Amino acid sequence: MDKASHLSVILDLSPVQWHLFGQSTNPFPLSLSSFLSQLLAFLNAHTACKDENTLAVFGAFPGKSVLLFSSTTGISEGDLGPADANTYRPFKMLDATIMKSILEELEELSGAQEESPLGLVGALTKALCYINRTSSAASSAPAARSEETNLPDPRILIISVSPDQPSAYIPIMNSIFSAQKLKVTIDVCKLFGSDSVFLQQASHLTGGSYIFLERPDALLQYLTMSFLPPPALRQLLSVPTQDKVDFRAACFCHKNIVDVGFVCSVCLSIFCQPVPVCSTCRTKFPIKTLQRLNASKPPAPTANRAAIPATSLPRSTSIGSGTPRLTPLSNGNGTVHPPSQNGTPR
Amino acid sequence: MPPRRITNIDDSDSDISILDDVDIEARGKAKGKGKAVDRGQSSKSKSKAKEQPYAWEATYTRSWDTVQEDEAGSLQGAVEDLIARGRRRRLLAPAAAIRRTIIRHLILILDLSASMLDRDMRPTRFDLMLQYAREFVTEWFDQNPLGQIGIVGMRSGVGERAGEMSGNPQDVLRAMHERHKLEPAGEPSLQNAIEMARSSMSHLPTHSSREIVIIFGSLTTCDPGNIHDTLDECIKDKIRISVVALAAEMKICRDLCDKTGGQFGVAMNEGHFKDLLFELIPPPAQRAAVSRAAGASATNLSADLMMMGFPTRLPNTSPPSLCVCHSELKSEGFLCPRCAAKVCDVPTDCDICGLMIVSSPHLARSYHHLFPVKAYKAVESLVDTPNPSPTCHACSVNFADVALPKPGSAMEGMSPIGRYRCPDCHHDFCTDCDVFVHDVVHCCPGCGK
Ligand SMILES: [Zn+2]
Ligand SMILES: [Zn+2]
Ligand SMILES: [Zn+2]
Ligand SMILES: [Zn+2]
Numbered sequence: 001m002d003k004a005s006h007l008s009v010i011l012d013l014s015p016v017q018w019h020l021f022g023q024s025t026n027p028f029p030l031s032l033s034s035f036l037s038q039l040l041a042f043l044n045a046h047t048a049c050k051d052e053n054t055l056a057v058f059g060a061f062p063g064k065s066v067l068l069f070s071s072t073t074g075i076s077e078g079d080l081g082p083a084d085a086n087t088y089r090p091f092k093m094l095d096a097t098i099m100k101s102i103l104e105e106l107e108e109l110s111g112a113q114e115e116s117p118l119g120l121v122g123a124l125t126k127a128l129c130y131i132n133r134t135s136s137a138a139s140s141a142p143a144a145r146s147e148e149t150n151l152p153d154p155r156i157l158i159i160s161v162s163p164d165q166p167s168a169y170i171p172i173m174n175s176i177f178s179a180q181k182l183k184v185t186i187d188v189c190k191l192f193g194s195d196s197v198f199l200q201q202a203s204h205l206t207g208g209s210y211i212f213l214e215r216p217d218a219l220l221q222y223l224t225m226s227f228l229p230p231p232a233l234r235q236l237l238s239v240p241t242q243d244k245v246d247f248r249a250a251c252f253c254h255k256n257i258v259d260v261g262f263v264c265s266v267c268l269s270i271f272c273q274p275v276p277v278c279s280t281c282r283t284k285f286p287i288k289t290l291q292r293l294n295a296s297k298p299p300a301p302t303a304n305r306a307a308i309p310a311t312s313l314p315r316s317t318s319i320g321s322g323t324p325r326l327t328p329l330s331n332g333n334g335t336v337h338p339p340s341q342n343g344t345p346r
Numbered sequence: 347m348p349p350r351r352i353t354n355i356d357d358s359d360s361d362i363s364i365l366d367d368v369d370i371e372a373r374g375k376a377k378g379k380g381k382a383v384d385r386g387q388s389s390k391s392k393s394k395a396k397e398q399p400y401a402w403e404a405t406y407t408r409s410w411d412t413v414q415e416d417e418a419g420s421l422q423g424a425v426e427d428l429i430a431r432g433r434r435r436r437l438l439a440p441a442a443a444i445r446r447t448i449i450r451h452l453i454l455i456l457d458l459s460a461s462m463l464d465r466d467m468r469p470t471r472f473d474l475m476l477q478y479a480r481e482f483v484t485e486w487f488d489q490n491p492l493g494q495i496g497i498v499g500m501r502s503g504v505g506e507r508a509g510e511m512s513g514n515p516q517d518v519l520r521a522m523h524e525r526h527k528l529e530p531a532g533e534p535s536l537q538n539a540i541e542m543a544r545s546s547m548s549h550l551p552t553h554s555s556r557e558i559v560i561i562f563g564s565l566t567t568c569d570p571g572n573i574h575d576t577l578d579e580c581i582k583d584k585i586r587i588s589v590v591a592l593a594a595e596m597k598i599c600r601d602l603c604d605k606t607g608g609q610f611g612v613a614m615n616e617g618h619f620k621d622l623l624f625e626l627i628p629p630p631a632q633r634a635a636v637s638r639a640a641g642a643s644a645t646n647l648s649a650d651l652m653m654m655g656f657p658t659r660l661p662n663t664s665p666p667s668l669c670v671c672h673s674e675l676k677s678e679g680f681l682c683p684r685c686a687a688k689v690c691d692v693p694t695d696c697d698i699c700g701l702m703i704v705s706s707p708h709l710a711r712s713y714h715h716l717f718p719v720k721a722y723k724a725v726e727s728l729v730d731t732p733n734p735s736p737t738c739h740a741c742s743v744n745f746a747d748v749a750l751p752k753p754g755s756a757m758e759g760m761s762p763i764g765r766y767r768c769p770d771c772h773h774d775f776c777t778d779c780d781v782f783v784h785d786v787v788h789c790c791p792g793c794g795k
């Protein structure tokens with residue numbers, strides 16, 4: 001580890017998901033407090049690896065996103081409490097700041113707020129803005145162009161426990177493309193719940209690793225073995241990479257995740273079934289096309305498949321064999337939704 | 347029919363500069379009407395180019411002339427001026443989604459006649475053209491991932507197909523890779539080359555755009571027939587022709603562009619040449635979309651609904667199997683979502699079931715054209731704000747406490763206290779984040795959309 005590296009961590013702190021995760025009916029339950037203690041050990045390890053390593057921690061709460069800690073902003077000494085002879089001072093500062101801000105934010109959450117969608121997009125864009133500002137400040141000031149101010153190998157680690165929000169599809173894709181432009185690697189550590197289609201694409205497109213933890217109780221081991229080394233070192237260590245990348249997208253009309261979609265040729269909006277008018281750009285499609293597509297559409301399975309959430313994709317399908325990987329659904333949900341005119345993605 | 351020379355060329359210097367002024371004005375008007383979006387940038391660079399001498403008059407490139415130091419010897423003022431211009435350009439752009447042609451087909455016609463050996467652009471017109479054409483292709487595919495490009499050369503009075511229409515940037519770049527195969531010779535023939543390009547685009551579906559970009563260094567064209575007939579055919583086929591001329595304006599070139607709705611420009615120096623060429627990269631806003639939509643219930647003929655499949659990518663650690671496209675044994679590949687056949691690369695049509703397979707990031711790359719982030723308002727003072735946040739909502743940098751008095755018209759649209767507020771979520775952002783959010787991320791960190 002010759003060069004310093006910057007790490008931005010995005011924590012998914014959805015109270016509902018963490019409650020579900022901590023329940024003892026899970027094969028490997030993990031409570032928020034034991035998660036945080038393992039995470040803090042990992043963050044301390046990152047700052048200990050090299051003196052110049054920088055760190056920023058963002059929290060994604062329902063309906064909002066907050067910068068919990070950043071190594072560039074100073075912390076008031078009074079918050080730290082009495083000195084502890086057994087703790088290295090920077091570690092203590094980091095731990096105390098993160099715990100304090102998480103507690104504050106969680107207490108602020110009201111009951112109604114807990115239901116609002118997770119602020120993952122906000123946290124991701126903030127992390128990108130943070131990296132953009134710190135790295136551009138370093139490169140635009142020629143005098144200050146020293147090792148410390150530069151952010152070499154910036155990377156973002158997303159620790160996720162929530163399922164995909166299809167409404168966040170476009171903002172997440174936009175964030176991925178800006179991460180590519182900034183040469184930021186996005187790593188994803190999925191602790192709980194189903195595989196995330198969008199986060200898989202994020203790590204694949206930015207050259208990071210997406211790891212689904214089979215044994216969440218071994219979290220600290222996964223973190224230190226896979227996510228502690230900077231991307232430059234990963235090739236030597238053969239960090240586990242993704243099994244398969246699911247390139248599915250969310251339809252604009254119902255936010256379903258689809259694998260066969262109908263695409264407007266003008267604006268490339270994706271719909272889960274043939275629609276007469278594009279809801280995004282108001283283009284009318286020829287009737288002939290609609291008839292042709294309706295006829296060629298496989299009757300029940302397509303409608304069913306369109307409604308399959310990301311969860312039901314089998315995790316390990318036999319690869320290369322000629323068998324279709326589709327698992328037929330018999331939930332009686334084969335109804336075709338009426339075309340929606342107002343469904344613009346937001 | 348014997349070749350006939352067209353020699354109606356405006357080649358006196360004064361004429362050219364007058365025509366170019368008109369061109370600038372016309373573009374400015376188009377911007378005001380909101381028809382063209384990113385023109386502010388280009389007309390700026392154009393006027394910059396206009397002040398500079400012609401390439402053959404200049405002895406060396408002086409890129410630092412465009413940046414001026416202020417009294418204190420700092421470049422800060424110049425940088426802020428650039429940012430302010432960018433902000434004003436954004437405010438002028440229409441906030442509503444505009445239609446853009448996203449599935450594009452383009453034939454790049456390169457002049458390979460002897461006149462390309464001129465050295466008025468360094469090192470030669472030919473080498474510069476090849477270099478810029480390669481950069482153009484790379485950038486074009488980045489912004490139009492579903493498009494296709496073909497290459498046609500004009501040499502010795504005929505059109506030569508240098509590269510077939512392809513959606514793979516590597517294929518297109520390979521066609522231009524071998525310099526000796528493109529060695530300039532003889533006279534160019536606009537008509538032959540355009541006819542060749544037209545015939546290779548005749549089979550395309552109606553919803554895709556057909557475009558021709560001509561890089562033209564000669565002052566003559568050597569045609570077997572009447573080029574105006576070819577022009578009429580192109581109008582009928584809805585082919586847009588754009589010309590970047592390296593020598594001087596030719597009447598026929600301007601006609602080709604004006605009558606087909608393309609852009610015409612005469613490059614004055616190396617930088618201007620690149621600007622003209624790169625202006626053609628963003629997907630064009632669809633012309634006359636409003637009038638056509640208003641025109642009763644007539645369906646838009648150029649639009650269509652396409653069925654597409656989004657594949658699953660297999661890693662190179664999966665068990666090897668045969669691909670359906672080359673029948674080769676390999677591990678990595680993409681699975682067709684409908685028939686589970688394995689193809690090597692996307693975008694493509696599935697060889698088994700015919701479904702068009704694209705990876706969804708290809709589509710998603712263009713979505714920021716559709717849903718732009720609203721321009722942030724510059725905050726003039728904090729008098730009306732009850733609890734101003736002390737830090738930028740995105741990057742958490744501290745805002746300056748006191749207003750810096752910055753008189754001058756150049757600062758129009760800039761906030762004196764460095765705060766920019768989102769009209770939707772009412773959070774404040776710093777200058778860096780304002781630029782970054784609008785130019786790169788295309789997503790407001792406060793609203794999360
Ligand atoms: Zn839908
Ligand atoms: Zn559309
Ligand atoms: Zn193949
Ligand atoms: Zn297929």
Ligand SMILES: [Zn+2]
Nearest residue numbers: 738741776779
């Ligand atoms: Zn900021």
Ligand SMILES: [Zn+2]
Nearest residue numbers: 768771790793
């Ligand atoms: Zn906002």
